[in-house]
Amino acid sequence: MSSSTVKICFNSECTDRKSERLRKGWRTRSGDCVELCDRCGSLYDEGRFCETFHLNASGWRGCKSCGKRVHCGCIASIHSFTLLDTGGIECIPCARKNVVLTPNPAWPPHFFLPLPERLKDPVKNWSQSQPVGPWRASNLFNNSIPQSDLRPRMPSEADLSTGVDRLIVSERSSASSMEKKKIEDSSERSMNGGLKLGALEMLENGNSGTNCEEQPASCVNIPQQSSSLNDDHSAPLLSLAVPYASSSETNGQTVVSGTLSQPTPSPPLAKKFSGHPHNGVDSSGEAQVRNGRPRGDARGRNQLLPRYWPRITDQELQQISGDSNSVITPLFEKMLSASDAGRIGRLVLPKKCAEAYFPAISQPEGLPLKVQDAKGHEWIFQFRFWPNNNSRMYVLEGVTPCIQSMQLQAGDTVTFSRLEPEGKLVMGFRKASTAPSSDQGNETIKTGNGGSTHGDVSIRKTKTGEVALTNRHLKSNLGSPSFSSMDQADLADPASAWSKVDKSGYIAKEALGAKSSIPRKRKNSTLGSKSKRLRIENEDLIELKLTWEEAQGLLRPPPNHVPNVVVIEGYEFEEYEEPPIIGKPTIFATDDMGEKIQWAQCEDCFKWRKLPADVCLSSRWTCSENSWDPERSSCSATQEITAEQLEDLLPTSKTGMTCLKQILGFSFSQ
DNA sequence: ATACTGCATGATCGG
DNA sequence: CGATCATGCAGTATT
Numbered sequence: 049m050s051s052s053t054v055k056i057c058f059n060s061e062c063t064d065r066k067s068e069r070l071r072k073g074w075r076t077r078s079g080d081c082v083e084l085c086d087r088c089g090s091l092y093d094e095g096r097f098c099e100t101f102h103l104n105a106s107g108w109r110g111c112k113s114c115g116k117r118v119h120c121g122c123i124a125s126i127h128s129f130t131l132l133d134t135g136g137i138e139c140i141p142c143a144r145k146n147v148v149l150t151p152n153p154a155w156p157p158h159f160f161l162p163l164p165e166r167l168k169d170p171v172k173n174w175s176q177s178q179p180v181g182p183w184r185a186s187n188l189f190n191n192s193i194p195q196s197d198l199r200p201r202m203p204s205e206a207d208l209s210t211g212v213d214r215l216i217v218s219e220r221s222s223a224s225s226m227e228k229k230k231i232e233d234s235s236e237r238s239m240n241g242g243l244k245l246g247a248l249e250m251l252e253n254g255n256s257g258t259n260c261e262e263q264p265a266s267c268v269n270i271p272q273q274s275s276s277l278n279d280d281h282s283a284p285l286l287s288l289a290v291p292y293a294s295s296s297e298t299n300g301q302t303v304v305s306g307t308l309s310q311p312t313p314s315p316p317l318a319k320k321f322s323g324h325p326h327n328g329v330d331s332s333g334e335a336q337v338r339n340g341r342p343r344g345d346a347r348g349r350n351q352l353l354p355r356y357w358p359r360i361t362d363q364e365l366q367q368i369s370g371d372s373n374s375v376i377t378p379l380f381e382k383m384l385s386a387s388d389a390g391r392i393g394r395l396v397l398p399k400k401c402a403e404a405y406f407p408a409i410s411q412p413e414g415l416p417l418k419v420q421d422a423k424g425h426e427w428i429f430q431f432r433f434w435p436n437n438n439s440r441m442y443v444l445e446g447v448t449p450c451i452q453s454m455q456l457q458a459g460d461t462v463t464f465s466r467l468e469p470e471g472k473l474v475m476g477f478r479k480a481s482t483a484p485s486s487d488q489g490n491e492t493i494k495t496g497n498g499g500s501t502h503g504d505v506s507i508r509k510t511k512t513g514e515v516a517l518t519n520r521h522l523k524s525n526l527g528s529p530s531f532s533s534m535d536q537a538d539l540a541d542p543a544s545a546w547s548k549v550d551k552s553g554y555i556a557k558e559a560l561g562a563k564s565s566i567p568r569k570r571k572n573s574t575l576g577s578k579s580k581r582l583r584i585e586n587e588d589l590i591e592l593k594l595t596w597e598e599a600q601g602l603l604r605p606p607p608n609h610v611p612n613v614v615v616i617e618g619y620e621f622e623e624y625e626e627p628p629i630i631g632k633p634t635i636f637a638t639d640d641m642g643e644k645i646q647w648a649q650c651e652d653c654f655k656w657r658k659l660p661a662d663v664c665l666s667s668r669w670t671c672s673e674n675s676w677d678p679e680r681s682s683c684s685a686t687q688e689i690t691a692e693q694l695e696d697l698l699p700t701s702k703t704g705m706t707c708l709k710q711i712l713g714f715s716f717s718q
Numbered sequence: 719a720t721a722c723t724g725c726a727t728g729a730t731c732g733g
Numbered sequence: 734c735g736a737t738c739a740t741g742c743a744g745t746a747t748t
Contacts, residue, residue: 719747719748720746720747720748721745721746721747721748722744722745722746722747723743723744723745723746724742724743724744724745725741725742725743725744726740726741726742726743727739727740727741727742728738728739728740728741729737729738729739729740730736730737730738730739731735731736731737731738732734732735732736732737733734733735733736
């Protein structure tokens with residue numbers, strides 16, 4: 049096999065520093081290179097998102113600006129795939145240069161894409177790609193950016209073979225500008241004694257004496273807010289998600305801008321738009337995830353942490369909406385902590401979520417909030433807050449019956465959505481065992497263990513167990529000392545990887561330094577001291593920086609695998625169902641007969657031996673194990689290939705192999 | 719004695 | 734380093 053094939057995986061030309069990290073992404077070309085997933089940071093079998101993503105959105109494209117080949121599935125990820133429908137993509141560095149948008153802090157930098165010409169024609173450009181529901185929301189940009197210039201790209205349905213989004217585009221979303229304003233004002237309202245009431249507040253609190261369900265119009269926001277919106281130049285652009293949207297908030301004047309012109313790409317959205325063959329439910333039986341995004345606060349402070357981004361599955365949506373034509377606006381989700389799920393009946397709400405999506409409250413007593421569960425039952429919780437330091441701590445009280453009704457436990461996730469046009473607040477849930485891939489979900493998948501966890505201790509135990517399991521898995525496969533100190537838990541932590549995608553823009557995450565969002569005990573951590581952990585992680589990081597290229601060379605398709613062959617732009621990719629294993633570094637090549645082979649070096653004599661391409665060797669492989677060539681199953685046998693020839697085989701990968709040589713003590717002599 | 723309530727504490731995380 | 738939030742805990746209410 050030629051050296052070029054060794055290096056074809058991924059965007060090796062990418063100059064972005066992050067590309068120097070360990071590449072993740074479970075993809076191979078001609079079986080010579082396997083990577084971990086860039087998007088979720090997990091092994092393939094854990095990165096279901098990636099599975100879908102890759103099948104539909106990946107491939108190689110030429111950067112529109114510099115011509116470099118960029119992989120639009122993983123590394124360039126959102127950046128690239130969101131540009132697919134423009135007929136071209138840009139590599140990260142170019143895209144970065146071209147970014148003219150002022151990012152909303154609620155969004156990771158890579159969501160702010162260069163402005164393509166086509167965006168100046170929203171009708172043309174988005175006519176095929178407007179599955180933008182109100183849930184895809186946000187005030188992505190600050191006020192200073194002209195609306196026409198503020199259009200983050202989404203992958204078109206055509207490009208991504210998307211399915212139809214049940215979260216239909218709704219003109220109602222245009223009203224979100226008003227809602228945005230409400231959000232902006234909410235905290236102040238709270239602080240200032242609640243001069244105004246959000247729609248929900250009016251709805252649930254009865255302060256307005258109206259019920260949105262009956263009189264939607266009455267739930268429209270307060271006059272001065274509405275009027276002020278016209279002056280809020282940020283409003284028309286963004287406002288996709290409607291905090292308290294109701295049908296009454298339809299405003300013909302703002303219809304187009306928000307919904308059609310402001311699709312807001314998000315990593316999770318890739319799933320949403322992916323036209324996976326198993327649309328709705330992937331091959332694993334897992335429901336397709338719809339990931340809403342936080343409505344960004346215009347002041348940039350209401351951004352939600354990724355772990356609160358709603359990741360609602362089709363099943364959940366179906367469950368919530370039933371047969372109605374209601375539009376569901378996922379608001380946020382939260383994994384239940386032990387105390388949330390405990391008998392105390394208090395569900396701590398993330399502050400930003402509470403302030404963004406729940407009615408503003410000025411008094412600690414708060415107000416009763418009517419919430420409908422997925423079964424249609426209505427619950428009334430007390431939405432209130434406690435003064436906490438100089439801040440607030442928002443809680444929903446009285447959730448125990450509901451929690452019990454849904455048989456939720458710590459580690460499970462509750463989701464809050466809004467049902468439009470009713471304006472109902474809907475509380476869904478996701479058992480840990482069925483959680484989708486997400487920064488929470490992937491962990492919960494693993495913690496779920498087919499059932500659910502049992503409180504915080506169990507979670508912690510499970511978490512630990514998961515790590516241990518992962519460690520076992522990796523230890524059994526890791527053949528390189530370069531990986532021996534890797535934070536394996538991180539590798540198995542697509543969750544945090546995901547969040548890193550969000551932040552960094554490209555690579556999922558540092559393989560190290562992952563932070564779990566799973567609830568866990570703060571004290572008596574089984575992970576040891578933080579300082580120690582950090583120290584280890586830093587050491588690992590250095591090591592990984594050195595070895596990401598060779599790390600790819602170490603990754604091998606699992607034995608007996610049957611890859612799905614995907615041809616993308618003329619390049620043949622093999623995708624594997626099983627996670628890669630890491631074996632002895634070898635050099636893949638093609639022999640004179642055109643057969644794929646690999647060259648492996650004996651650990652004892654350092655001679656290189658020709659082996660079948662599909663074998664995986666132990667890290668201490670020696671000539672004596674060369675059962676494929678009995679004549680060279682001894683160190684005394686001569687080497688078939690010269691050092692020069694070997695060097696020629698080292699690609700682009702010379703550097704990597706040099707590193708390997710240095711790190712692993714390999715020798716190319718002979 | 720138990721349950722509830724409200725606040726305080728401190729671990730964790732993000733900027 | 735400040736903000737967030739999970740949880741501890743003291744005080745109070747209820748059984």
